[in-house]
Amino acid sequence: MSGSNTTDFTNPSTFILLGIPGLEAAHVWISIPFCTLFAIAILGNFTILFIVKTEPSLHGPMYYFLCMLAVTDLVLSTSILPKMLSIFWFNSREIDFNACFTQMYFIHCFTVMESGILVAMALDRYVAICDPLRHSTILTNPMIIKIGLTLVLRSGIFVLPYILLATWWPYCRTNIIPHTYCDHMAMVKLACGDIRISTYYGLFLVFSGIGLDVFFITMSYTQILRAIFSLPTKDARLKTFGTCSSHLCVILAFYVPALFSFITQWFSNNVPHRFQVLMANLYLLLPPMLNPIIYGVRTKQIRDRLLWLFPHKGT
Template identity: 75%
Template sequence: MSGSNTTNFTNPSTFILLGIPGLESAHVWISIPFCTMYAIAILGNFTILFIVKMEPSLHEPMYYFLCMLAVTDLILYMSTLPKMLSIFWFHAREIDFSACLTQMYFILIFSVMESGIVVAMAFDRYVAICNPLRYSTILTDSFVAKIGLAVVLRGSIVMLPFPLLARQWPYCRTNIIPQPYCAHIAMVNLACADTHVSSYYGLFVLFCVMGLDGIFIALSYIQILRVIFSLPTKDARLKTLGTCGSHLFVILAFYIPGLIMSLIYRFAQNIPLHFHVLIANMYLLLPPLLNPIIYGVRTKQIRGRLLRLFTHTGD
């Protein structure tokens, strides 16, 4: 295996995932917080789906979008964490070439889908606060379903060139990926080919997809805040702003880790590789972990339904 890991191959049948480079001896200990995050994220997101399904009062557009977010987070976790834990626990570092491309594609499309759902949730709050009388006529069930379909199609189509390009590249240096999952940038660094097309397309996605999402969210909240601050009383302003609280925390949980990672990659070139890898993992895994916690703690209807569920179980 060692010979095939280093030289003279162009189409590796497998890649080797190192986990957290430089911290291999601590992989068992590192697995504890990762396993805890996995359990909390799976339990939390399934709980959100169950509560929304069982509670008729939650059959509204805002909670439909929340369910889309939960499904996206579940698939993102289940496509990455099991392999990470198998590396940490069993040293199962090999991953098939096609499986690696598939995992990379899933990570990319569900990250873009999460961004699209956050935009849809911002639109929901915009309509609810700025056009409350038209809320039920604008955000109908069919319109919400069309938004969900558009989010899925956008993510699937926009991100498809990345695995198609990666499949065509020769990999003549090494098949070792210094990550616990198949990150796109790691595969770009391994390719023995001109990868400028992928890099330029990545910039296009960053600015014209993720960037536009951020602009739409900002514009929505500018209008929302304008309406909120025009309300006559402080209590009315606080109550209306409170309806946006959970979504604002989700936005912060989604964008702040990405911003921190971008700043570290740009300005902190001398920090150890394992720190880069850990930050990249937090960017990938933190939002799906925090989203159900944020909505479970801050949304009165979900919190109340959860308390009633445990109360009846206890009885």
């Protein structure tokens, strides 16, 4: 450990995660809200999976996509929280070289996958509202399986070169990462070589992956809103729009924190690093916590099943 932060090495066997630089004294206190987010995310997403599995009336396209979202959220939150809490509670900052890049791969892979699932859910809402008579024939179980496999392959293949490029750079400056997890931007800044190709591929990944997803979601909701406004009565319009409200809230819960995190990284010279790290954590932790709450509160079938599981006293 004595020479781990000097320049007399190339590709060290371990990296050192600092946590939140400048807030080391408050790590234990900061861990409380993060641990709470994690506990709610685990409990909420497992509850969603249990309810959908045990309730035959929920065995439909929207709820299958919701289960995919729950699994993705579970993987995302467990990819960063255990190591983060070990830093905050036990000052266990070392992470193996390969483990660091494995964590990075899972974070980016499942972030892209979650974005793709939101597109699939938008497709479900589009077919249900704009072509309801064909909904059951278009979104069949085999089609849902194909969509799920496509999302897994897309995210895995798209992200793999991004991570492989990072593993190929020589790391000879320092092995200290000023972050709570192996963030790609924080990692490549430690590399000694020309990292422009990683930067270019990162931009390609953002625009071809997340950017296209946002475009398809926007196009879907443009058609959905046209169909809703063509309905004859206000009650019918409100009722139909209500079927999309949960999905819209989940979209905002995912993309808004991510947007703030990306903005703080792009304007890193004007934003304190501790705030950048906090935002990078929140955009990965908030959606897994909020998604099951949003669907649990706003979806009648899930809400009714929850009330049945936890009946009031005296009923």
